[in-house]
Amino acid sequence: MHSADSRDEPEGRTGRRHERGEQQFPDRPPQTWDDGLIARRAQPESSRRGGRDGAPARDHGRPPARPPAAPPRVATPTGNALRPRLEALRELVGLSRARLDRRTLAEAGRVLEEAEARQRHSLDLTVVALAGATGSGKSTLFNTLARAPLSEAGVRRPTTAAPVACTWTDRADGLLDRLGIAPRARRLPSRPYDPGLSGLVLLDLPDHDSAAPGHREQVDRLLGLVDAVIWVVDPEKYADAVLHERYLRPLAGYAEVTFVVLNQVDRLSGDAADQVLDDLRRLLDEDGLALGEHGEPGAAVLALSALTGEGVGELRQMLGQFTARRSAAELRLAADVDGASARLRPAYMAEGRPGLTERTRQEFEDRLAEAVGAQAAGLAAERAWLRDAERACGTAWAPVRRRYERKRAAAKGGAGRGAETGVTGAGSGGARVPRAARADAARRGATTGAEGKAPVVAGAPGSGRADPATDSASGSVSSPVPGSAAGFVPASVSWPGSSGAGASATGGPVGSGPGIPSSSRRTASRPLVEQAVRTLAYEASVGLPGPWAQAVREAAGRGTEGVAQALDEAASAAAGAARPPRPRWWAVVAVVQVALLTLQLAGVVWLVGAVAGVFGAEWWAPGLLITAGGVGGPILAWGCRLAARGPARRHGSEAERRLRGAAAGCGRARVLEPVVAELLRYREVRTQFVIVSGDAQA
Secondary structure, three states, X not given: OOHHHHOOOOHHHHHHHHHOOOOOOOOOOOOOOOOOHXXXXXXXXXXXXXXXXXXXXXXXXXXXXXXXOOOOOOOOOHHHHHHHHHHHXXXXXXXXXXXXXXXXXXXXXHHHHHHHHHHOOOOOOEEEEEEEOOOOOHHHHHHHHHOOOOOOOOOOOOOOOOOEEEEOOOOOHHHHHHHOOOHHHEEOOOOOOOHHHOOEEEEEOOOOOOOOOOHHHHHHHHHOOOOEEEEEEOOOOOOOHHHHHHHHOOOHHHHHHEEEEEOOHHHOOOOHHHHHHHHHHHHHHHOOOOEOOOOOOOEEEEEOOOOOOOOHHHHHHHHHHHHHOOOHHHHHHHHHHHHHHHHHHHHHOOOOOOOOOHHHHHHHHHHHHHHHOHHHHHHHHHXXXXXXXXXXXXXXXXXXXXXXXXXXXXXXXXXXXXXXXXXXOOOOOOOOEEHHHHHHHXXXXXXXXXXXXXXXXXXXXXXXXXXXXXXXXXXXXXXXXXXXXXXXXXXXXXXXXXXXXXXXXXXXXXOOOOOOOHHHOOOOOHHHHHHHHHHHHHHHHOOOOHHHHHHHHHHHHHHHHHHHHHHHHHHHHHHOOOOOOOOHHHHHHHHHHHHHHHHHHHHHHHHHHHHHOOOOOOOHHHHHHHHHHXXXXXXXHHHHHHHHHHHHHHHHHHHHHHHHHHHHHHHHHHHHHHHHHHHHHXXXXXXXXXXXXXXXOO
């Protein structure tokens, strides 16, 4: 300590210091410490043998040379930048509570709590703690800075059992209460109103390596609350693994609020102090602690002797400049936020730009359309239109032929019982469906009802539905559809009241008439739906951090539970939609067909009468009528079939588009929207994390 302050010491304490051989005044030559391993190895050989080349040995009473002190650090405008970062961190924690586990968010929550607690007190006050190992001289340095014997210093270890505070302000009571400093441990310096240290609150902490129980816990607790730390090391323990691995290395992000002082340099002789200080800098650099050199912000490193006062004035000046900036608390809080953001980075930063592309959405909708058989439904609707056109515009003898075929099939034992294949309605041009394929489709549940009923296949025994080959009024078509989901899907579309007779007899829309049971309607393929959802979830979660990828998969999985049933309902609604009105030219053609039939009948009657001698006309006249009616009807029906292809194709495309739209809408509501909501939430928290981390490139 300085000589001016030594006069204020009690006589008993001064006597004890003389007994220990300690030095009281800096102008007196300090005693040389020459039994330390580091000092002996660092001391030049020429100094130990009395000088090199006959030169006299160095005067050990002269203080060792020191490197120049680090220049004053430039204050950073942390006040305006810290507030939005804390707000963003609070928003980040709120948005992530349901997505991340509590352990991941615990550190961020602690930072927010400590920041809120620190901001309740004046940020103009600077709390600096003296920390170090046993025997490093913390208490002696504390007394030297305070210019008064406020903390007990001696050879007994550990000396400091509880933290002691020295304040250069009268507004620190609330702050000391937060730190847990007992009122009896609060001191005032010899110069309470020192303008150089105004606003400083200095703490003397217990030893971090103390053997006494509870000392380390006190140190760890206060290190998380103070604004800055002065680490006091000595030549013997400056490389202690506990100091570097437990404290300096984990706290490397707090370099701007860290001081590292090499104490007891008065015990080093020659250039040993310089060499030990250089080695200390090397160790700090290996710890990742940025050093405040060349005007850059970082930790200040200097050598001093608390016993002789050497270098203490320089430290006091640095503390004065550090306190005068009134930014220590904000620097500490900013470092806390930096540490929290570094630990949270793996939970928020993704590789690349994850999300749903338009291609992924389109593929998902295509898979759903495939699951409900949209293409098959369109083809079936096209064939149904052609079949209705055939019935409306066909020859007048076609209904008689169909009725005869039904009676003949019924006489043979029912539809499909004795035949190897099922034939589509007469005149429809449908393909034949093998029995094995129809049975396979039934086993796979291609026509299973949404309520889990047994599959019903048109034409199967016991199905309650006649084979389309014999029931032309059923309004359904069964044929293999190329490219269908399961290899073979019965392309049967059941329109409500698709009775051909009703359509022909009435002038209303095609297919108007009584409805059909819902159990015979198309159902979605569950495996295809699940595969589509899994593929979408995978594509959406690629590159996302683990918790958010899991959230996306869970959102998609929740939609899978009801999307299949919703697709069944959407398909049924699309199938039951109103069909377009019957073209007027069909009625005109039907009238012409009736007229041609009338000509045929008139020609037959005339010819029979001529043969019987009732009529005296020539035979060629009735023959011409019979030929005109018999040939004109099929030719007209053939022309109508050609004319109906375009409208039938448009009708099939419209049916497919309608079913695709229904499937896509169901997929969007049940799967896409929840997945997109999770991605938007992740994008929002990622934006907040960029603000928290202060990294514009994140």
